[in-house]
Amino acid sequence: SIERTLSILKPNAVAKNAIGAIYARFESAGFTLVAAKMLHLTREQAEGFYAEHQGKPFFDGLVGFMISGPVMVQVLESENAVHRHRDIMGATNPANALAGTLRADYADSFTENAVHGSDSTESAAREIAYFFSDNEICPRTR
Ligand code: CMP
DSSP: OEEEEEEEEOHHHHHTTOHHHHHHHHHHTTOEEEEEEEEOOOHHHHHHHTGGGTTSTTHHHHHHHHTSSOEEEEEEEEETHHHHHHHHHOOSSGGGOOTTSHHHHHOOSSSSOSEEEOSSHHHHHHHHHHHOOGGGOOOOOO
């Protein structure tokens, strides 16, 4: 079925001037962008977004990284969007990311893995609502 997923280009991907290249990959892969914004997250925004990871050993480093520069946050729509976005991102640990995936090409480390994507349709609904109000979602009309 047609789904939406929440995608974030992390500060290292933005710092590499790779926004356009990565958006081109999304579009070539058949995703429709239905919302997008650039944000420099506050610590509170980053901690809230990653609340499920609070207390894990990588949490403080992850939050510090995510607030180190601007991010691009976007909503991608396609058939089976959650899984298809995860496929083109590659494995969370870039050491395991297949050639040709976004993380193989743009990640610097497990934490600085260039891209975030929702891991389920339930997460996608929560994560999309975390960053976008309904009137910021722009379904295509042509
Ligand atoms: P992301 O998809 O943004 O979701 C949570 C992030 O935490 C994940 O990508 C990684 O960047 C980071 N992360 C998860 N597990 C580890 C780990 N074991 N070591 C370092 N970073 C991790």
